[in-house]
Amino acid sequence: MKANQPISFNRPDIIRPPSEWRSYFLPLTSGCSNNTCTFCGYYGSKLQIRDITDVKREIDAVALFIRSGIRVPNIPKVVYAVAQDWDGKRIFLQDGDALVYPFPRLREVLHYLNEKLHGLERIGTYATPQDILRRSVEELREFRQLKLGIFYTGLETGDDGLLQQIGKGVTSDEVIEAGKKVKEAGISFSVTVILGLGGIEESKKHVLGTSKVLTEINPDYVGALTLTLVPGTPLHEQCERNEFHPLSPFHSLEELKSIIENSSFSDCFFSSMHASNYLSVRGKLPHDKERMLKQLEKVLAAQDPALLRPEFLRGL
Template identity: 40%
Template sequence: MDYQGEHLIRPPSEADSIILQVTVGCSHNRCTFCGTYRAEKFRLKDEATIAADLAFVARHCRRQSRIFLADGDVLILPQERLRRLLQDIRQQAPWVKRVRLYANAKAVRHKSVQELKELAELGLDRVYLGLESGHDPTLTAIEKGSTAAQMIDAGQAVRAAGLFLSVTALLGVAGWENSEAHAEATGRVLAAMEPNQVGVLTLMLLPGTPLYQAAGRGDFILPDQAGLLRELRLMVTAMGELRCQLHSNHPSNYLAINARLPRDREAVLNAIDRALAGEVGLRPEALRAL
């Protein structure tokens, strides 16, 4: 398999998937907290290279039934090329039942619901979308490239197309000053997006990123553990009656949660309260990772 660039990332839930790299880097690549592709120029890989990788999959990956399309934003590809790619996957690896990818809100909004439905009919079944925050001032500050309203539109389009929508929210990204506003707004936006799954991560300041530099100057203050737990509590409360899977078991988090909402809301809030009271052990700093 041909893998280019310094980093090749995928969601934790795609650990057992075939990783087929279609793009290198991220089409946006300006988020101030992210250092994954900062030195990488975004590019589409040539179709001959991808075809060779699919031939490898056909020979050697018959026990894996899922494919994850890397890197940061494969949905930015023109519809015709995405159509050919999914058709090639179906032809070369007919045992693959599910195809997943990362997308940003801009790429989603460049597709009509009908185009997204077409991709679903060709095998795409899940879209991972990074919301990070539903608080417009925070989205502007971190240079996310979309407003909360645009995030909602993108999420609703994915759902309207019949695709599974997994959305990430990022604790701490608003800093101490806007912590509560960020948490409450993010919960409200998630409720409006109606994702099937919400994955919660906690900000880790990465050397070389603008947000790390801002923290070094004292212009950004990351909430402490208690502040981050309060963010999580406010976010869950603001999500209201949203029906979704809720996960905070990513290793960046201090408190691991795996729940179904709204069924488990009270249990989740109780677990957070117990953690705030010091009755639940939190992940040690040395074990936190991206």
């Protein structure tokens, strides 16, 4: 490679929250800036920031395709594969934490999206608490006005000891502060927690800490995932060395039930619809609390594996 030649951007695979399935996926970054979480497939990933000219070229290509069906050369095939089924309403910014994209450039991209894609209703992104805390409420409000309407943030656990063990790089207080900032800016806040993250030994602490922090944040959405050990990650290695003891599927459902029981929300859509879960439970809290708990109690009482998603159908 010649000196000063720009390194080409490695377009990331599409990893997105379940609720963004209808979105167009626009990569601004590749990897994650906080690549230290011991359970995560982004562990050790190298963050790449995509050149804004390249981002705008893709937006132009999508806008032209939506308007007139014309495909321009030298645009990755995946752009058109996604754009052909897209309804023009939502965009999801990739990758692991696209909010790390430098502020003036992210603002410029948002302006450009609004200018070129007129039917756009909402833009969403993954955001680490660290990314959120770096921005002021005024900056977040500016994003909101440009239709950046939802942040998806991994709390994973509310227990501080566990947060430290998994290399999350933040405390529960910092996640709470980040959540409050997002809500103050009028942006919807969606939080994920991971069932089984503390293994058998830390299960109780995990459930209690998580319920406490969820109650404090009072997010608009909570998505429960179930821990899936990813080969190559430190947690997988710990498990291989018998230092981490994963939960059984039914134990993970007990955690789910306890989190629903012990948290309190004013108006939250809570779900375990993600493909990693053994059982899909969903509803508005507090309204559907009793129904959701009854559903879980029934399955827990039966202890019948046939009621659970089979292991081979679980996904990340």
